[in-house]
Amino acid sequence: MKHVKLFWICFSFVFFINAKGQSPIAEGKTKFLGGIHSTSQIEDFEKYWNQVTPENAGKWGSVESTKDVYNWTQLDQAYEFAHNNNFPFRYHVLLWGNQQPSWIEGLSAEEQLEEIIEWMDTVAARYPDIDYLEVINEPLNDPPYGTGNGNYLNALGGTGVTGFDWMITGFRMARERFPNAKLMVNEYNILNSPGRATTYINAISELQQEGLIDIIGVQAHAFTTTADNEVMKSVLDMLEDTGLPVMVTELDIDGPSDSKQLEDYQRIFPLLWEHQAVMGITLWGFRPGLWRNAEQAYLIDTDGTERSALKWLREYVETTDLTLGPLADFKTSSILIYPNPVSDYLFINESWNIKKARIIDLTGNEVWANEQIMTEKVYLGDLPKGYYIFTAVHKDGSLVTSKLKIQ
Numbered sequence: 570m571k572h573v574k575l576f577w578i579c580f581s582f583v584f585f586i587n588a589k590g591q592s593p594i595a596e597g598k599t600k601f602l603g604g605i606h607s608t609s610q611i612e613d614f615e616k617y618w619n620q621v622t623p624e625n626a627g628k629w630g631s632v633e634s635t636k637d638v639y640n641w642t643q644l645d646q647a648y649e650f651a652h653n654n655n656f657p658f659r660y661h662v663l664l665w666g667n668q669q670p671s672w673i674e675g676l677s678a679e680e681q682l683e684e685i686i687e688w689m690d691t692v693a694a695r696y697p698d699i700d701y702l703e704v705i706n707e708p709l710n711d712p713p714y715g716t717g718n719g720n721y722l723n724a725l726g727g728t729g730v731t732g733f734d735w736m737i738t739g740f741r742m743a744r745e746r747f748p749n750a751k752l753m754v755n756e757y758n759i760l761n762s763p764g765r766a767t768t769y770i771n772a773i774s775e776l777q778q779e780g781l782i783d784i785i786g787v788q789a790h791a792f793t794t795t796a797d798n799e800v801m802k803s804v805l806d807m808l809e810d811t812g813l814p815v816m817v818t819e820l821d822i823d824g825p826s827d828s829k830q831l832e833d834y835q836r837i838f839p840l841l842w843e844h845q846a847v848m849g850i851t852l853w854g855f856r857p858g859l860w861r862n863a864e865q866a867y868l869i870d871t872d873g874t875e876r877s878a879l880k881w882l883r884e885y886v887e888t889t890d891l892t893l894g895p896l897a898d899f900k901t902s903s904i905l906i907y908p909n910p911v912s913d914y915l916f917i918n919e920s921w922n923i924k925k926a927r928i929i930d931l932t933g934n935e936v937w938a939n940e941q942i943m944t945e946k947v948y949l950g951d952l953p954k955g956y957y958i959f960t961a962v963h964k965d966g967s968l969v970t971s972k973l974k975i976q
C-alpha cells in the first residue's frame with residue numbers, strides 16, 4: 570500500500586466547517602471537491618466546494634502585464650477567501666506557455682532568468698501559506714517556447730540532456746522558495762491517452778529523482794474525458810504507479826441538455842472520485858460565465874436553479890462510502906490540542922489518554938510519531954510551516970484526528 574493512502578484515510582476525518590449554513594458537498598470526505606475563485610464563480614462558493622483555486626488571477630500575465638507593475642487584487646481575494654474558510658489553496662500557476670507577460674519575450678535569456686527569479690521571489694513573499702503550488706502548467710502541450718508563449722524555456726536550461734531540463738530548473742527554484750508548499754505539475758489530454766500519459770510520467774520521473782514533485786495534476790475538461798472509462802482508469806493506474814497522489818485539477822462536463830450532462834457526470838465523476846490515486850477534484854467553474862460557457866458546462870442554470878447533475882453530484886458524494894481499509898471500523902472524534910495553529914509546543918489534554926500518535930503531512934508522509942501514552946507537550950518547531958493531520962488512538966480504541974497548522 571502506497572504511503573499516500575494513509576493521507577486519504579486520515580483526511581477523511583477532517584471537517585471543513587462553513588459558517589454560513591449549508592455545508593460543502595464533500596465536507597468530511599476523504600477527498601476535497603473544490604472550485605475556482607473568480608468574479609463569476611464566487612457566489613455561494615462555500616455552500617458547495619471546499620478547496621480554492623484562482624482561475625486567472627495567479628497567472629504571470631494577469632499579475633504583471635506591465636513590467637514591475639503588479640496587480641494582486643483578485644489573487645489576494647482568492648488567497649484570503651481560502652484561509653478565512655479554512656479551505657486548502659492551490660496556486661495556479663507560476664510558469665506556463667500561455668497568459669505570460671509579453672514584455673519578457675524581448676529580453677535576453679540572462680535577463681529572462683532574472684525576471685523569473687524575481688517573479689517567484691515576489692509570489693513566495695506575498696503568499697507564504699500556499700498548500701498546493703502548480704509550478705508548471707501544460708509542459709507537454711504549451712511550454713514557454715516561441716513567440717506569444719513567453720519564450721523563456723531556454724532561460725531555464727532548454728530541453729537539455731533529459732529533454733525536460735527546463736522543468737527541473739523551474740522545480741528546483743520553486744522548492745527553494747516554497748519549502749512548505751506541495752509542488753505539482755498540471756497537464757491536459759492525459760486521461761484519454763496512455764501514450765501521452767507515458768511521456769508525462771517520463772517527465773515526472775525526472776523530477777522525482779531529485780524529490781522535486783509531490784502531486785501529479787491532470788486536467789479533466791470535457792474534451793479530455795471522451796475516452797472509454799477503461800482507458801481513463803488505465804491512465805490513473807499508470808499515474809498511481811509513480812507513488813504520487815493525483816489531483817484532478819480542471820473538471821468541467823458540458824451540458825447541452827440536463828439529461829446529457831447528468832449522463833456524462835454519472836459516467837465520468839465516479840471513475841475519478843473513487844480511484845484510490847485521486848486525492849481531490851477541482852471543478853473549473855459551476856456558474857454561468859465559466860470557461861466552457863458556450864458548451865453550457867455550468868451546474869447552476871442561468872435562472873439560478875440547480876441543474877440535475879448538481880443535485881445528483883451532491884447526493885452521490887454524500888452517500889458514497891470511500892474505502893477506508895483497516896481503519897474503516899474506527900470511530901472518529903476531535904482531539905483537544907492547543908494551540909492550533911502552533912509555532913513551537915503543542916499541548917494535548919491529558920484526559921484523552923491517547924497513544925500511537927502520528928503527525929502526517931498532506932502527501933501522507935509521517936513526520937512525527939509516538940507509540941506511548943501521551944501526557945506531555947510536544948515540540949514541533951522544527952517542522953516546516955504548513956498544514957498537517959494529527960491522528961492517534963483514543964483510550965476506547967477509536968481513531969481520533971485533527972487538522973493541525975504549524976506557523
